[in-house]
Amino acid sequence: MRFLVIDIExxxxxxxxxxxxxxxxxxxxxxxxRKYSLCNPEVPVEPFHExxxxxxxxxxxxxxxxxxxxxxxxxxxxxxxxxxxxxxFDLSVLQKCLADYQFPTLTGQxxxxxxxxxxxxxxLENHKLNTICKYxxxxxxxxxxxxxxxxxxxxLLAMANNGFPIEEYISSIPxxxxxxxxxxxxxxxxxxxxxxxxxLLGILxxxxxxxxxxxxxxxxxVNWLTRHENLRGEYxxxxxxxxxxxxxxxxxxxxxxxxxxxxxxxxxxxxxxxxKPVERIDLQGKSVCLTGTFDCGxxxxxxxLIKNRxxxxxxxxxxxxxxxxxxxxGSSAWASGNYGTKVKKALVLQxxxxxxxxxxxxxxxxVCRKEALPNGESNxxxxxxxx
Numbered sequence: 001m002r003f004l005v006i007d008i009e010x011x012x013x014x015x016x017x018x019x020x021x022x023x024x025x026x027x028x029x030x031x032x033x034r035k036y037s038l039c040n041p042e043v044p045v046e047p048f049h050e051x052x053x054x055x056x057x058x059x060x061x062x063x064x065x066x067x068x069x070x071x072x073x074x075x076x077x078x079x080x081x082x083x084x085x086x087x088x089f090d091l092s093v094l095q096k097c098l099a100d101y102q103f104p105t106l107t108g109q110x111x112x113x114x115x116x117x118x119x120x121x122x123x124l125e126n127h128k129l130n131t132i133c134k135y136x137x138x139x140x141x142x143x144x145x146x147x148x149x150x151x152x153x154x155x156l157l158a159m160a161n162n163g164f165p166i167e168e169y170i171s172s173i174p175x176x177x178x179x180x181x182x183x184x185x186x187x188x189x190x191x192x193x194x195x196x197x198x199x200l201l202g203i204l205x206x207x208x209x210x211x212x213x214x215x216x217x218x219x220x221x222v223n224w225l226t227r228h229e230n231l232r233g234e235y236x237x238x239x240x241x242x243x244x245x246x247x248x249x250x251x252x253x254x255x256x257x258x259x260x261x262x263x264x265x266x267x268x269x270x271x272x273x274x275x276k277p278v279e280r281i282d283l284q285g286k287s288v289c290l291t292g293t294f295d296c297g298x299x300x301x302x303x304x305l306i307k308n309r310x311x312x313x314x315x316x317x318x319x320x321x322x323x324x325x326x327x328x329x330g331s332s333a334w335a336s337g338n339y340g341t342k343v344k345k346a347l348v349l350q351x352x353x354x355x356x357x358x359x360x361x362x363x364x365x366x367v368c369r370k371e372a373l374p375n376g377e378s379n380x381x382x383x384x385x386x387x
Contacts, residue, residue: 017043022150040064108173200228212262225237317346324342325360326360346358
């Protein structure tokens with residue numbers, strides 16, 4: 001089986017344009033081809049994304065546009081299982097660009113090393129790309145598309161070498177990824193407060209991406225929080241503001257406080273991604289709310305699965321809720337990028353002592369696959385070795 005490992009960088013928070021794309025071909029258990037290109041997104045690069053990726057308007061204006069670039073990349077996607085770390089993100093960005101530039105959108109199959117990593121290495125504190133690379137001692141220059149794609153390919157090979165059933169995690173590419181054009185006129189502009197919270201989350205993601213916090217990074221965060229104290233009352237702002245204020249009561253932050261602050265930064269950036277894998281949960285007599293798009297089917301189909309297990313589905317997050325189940329494909333409509341208002345409300349209620357549990361779809365239903373693999377293939381990366 002042939003795999004195409006991809007990584008995409010974007011220039012804005014709408015995640016509807018591409019600034020860089022890398023492709024790594026895995027065939028016969030080894031890397032056979034690599035391609036990498038910058039891409040002129042034809043929209044301005046936002047400051048956060050320039051700081052994160054190092055890609056500026058000046059640099060990208062010289063690169064080919066997606067219209068020019070895609071015909072050279074499209075053949076790589078033919079007859080390949082697409083792989084990415086947090087694949088719903090990369091696929092969503094790519095499908096929106098394809099639709100907007102009037103290319104045929106992708107069909108076929110994909111799998112996600114992030115999702116598989118949660119099952120392969122449940123002992124890790126989280127399953128972000130840099131965390132798994134550190135565990136496996138793989139080189140990584142994070143947020144550089146060519147390095148991220150190579151790291152993802154080597155993670156897939158490591159999984160195969162250790163007998164992980166990759167074939168069980170291969171699914172059809174959801175058609176809904178192509179439903180939303182990246183035309184700005186079709187998007188609801190977030191409120192000013194939401195934009196500022198997203199700016200804060202971007203800073204938290206930026207300063208915690210390398211798994212450590214420096215004095216300069218903490219000072220940058222403190223300065224931002226001081227300038228935006230009008231955001232008091234917003235969950236994410238309050239959590240980080242109160243933690244830093246408490247840590248600085250004695251004038252400095254010790255190593256334990258630094259570790260706690262780093263964990264909080266990573267959690268607030270992606271609380272769903274930092275959920276530990278759990279054994280399957282008994283839904284009998286439990287109340288459940290759903291958020292995101294599900295691997296197992298439409299929300300109506302998922303509701304039927306829950307009701308068949310004795311659970312009751314509620315339309316919103318309330319104090320008496322037992323579980324908020326997050327769909328494996330996420331949602332491009334989530335206000336905070338990695339999560340939406342339902343997750344945020346559940347987190348607020350948790351902070352007040354309510355025992356709501358946020359869980360991922362796969363922890364409730366296991367791996368859902370709508371289509372069987374062709375030819376009954378199973379040992380799909382036979383003979384693979386890390387590169």
